[in-house]
Amino acid sequence: MNRTDYLQAAEAHCERRGCKLTALRRQVLELVLRHQGVVKAYQVLADLQKERGVAAPPTVYRALDFLVEQGLLHRVDALNGFVVCDHFECQHESMILVCETCGKVQEVDVMAALAGLHDVADAADFTLSHQNLTLTGLCKACRI
Amino acid sequence: MNRTDYLQAAEAHCERRGCKLTALRRQVLELVLRHQGVVKAYQVLADLQKERGVAAPPTVYRALDFLVEQGLLHRVDALNGFVVCDHFECQHESMILVCETCGKVQEVDVMAALAGLHDVADAADFTLSHQNLTLTGLCKACRI
DNA sequence: TGGCGAATGTTACTGTATAACATCGCGACG
């Protein structure tokens, strides 16, 4: 899916969910899309300042929070960063793989494997929320 | 395992790994042990300052990093915090369950379930590091 | 057209973490 199609789909997605992908939110989403992999909030802020002169942290954080809420982005706790989710349509749980060496990020679906985790959690009397796992390791290129 | 035994075991553990649980590191570990569940670095810093008058962030962070490296603590990314690991002896991967409501933390072993995750990662040409998963959800008490 | 609510702007601050350099303490080794 190219960038234009993605943005259009994202807009429709928000519409369906009863909220709006405003100009600002769209701009922030575009800025995130321009990067490979994980982006930091302050990187987005800097980019935004380049495009519109002024912008303060809350501006960016509010937009990012919104996009995460809509499932368009995932937050990567381990890196204090954000990655685009390119399959926000399907209700899913996914696994985000972050390469320790090159920082590249990929997202894979993981329903089956998660079932096992849910079992373990159940055994500990714990109910898991829907969530996205972030795991670190080595990607194909860096493993060599 | 009570606190004294734990500290002694921790010291032996470091020894075996060829490094030292110095007085400072031991003190920081004790401070973490005094709390239930997750502790923040700046909480430890404040405690440390109460005990020894002065202390700066790097002092605490260096000690915490060391303890994490030795497997005595786990870092909980999602909370910017740290929890004691009470089974640092066995080479293990574990799953840290954080209750969204009360903040309580428990750690469970999870070898079996992880095998599934490794399979999924392999399929994506990705080699997972040994790591501790942090998952959020609701604990028994808060689920009611 | 006026008023309501959501979105955004603005200021200031709190919390998290690390860089860079100084100093200390202790064991190895001549």
Place this chain on the structure above:
DNA sequence: CGTCGCGATGTTATACAGTAACATTCGCCA
């Protein structure tokens, strides 16, 4: 015994991450 090296700790300053609180704007619709 000195001193060299090195790991641990102290110190200062600053970078990076996130939010509270309040002001303002904008679109919608009664």
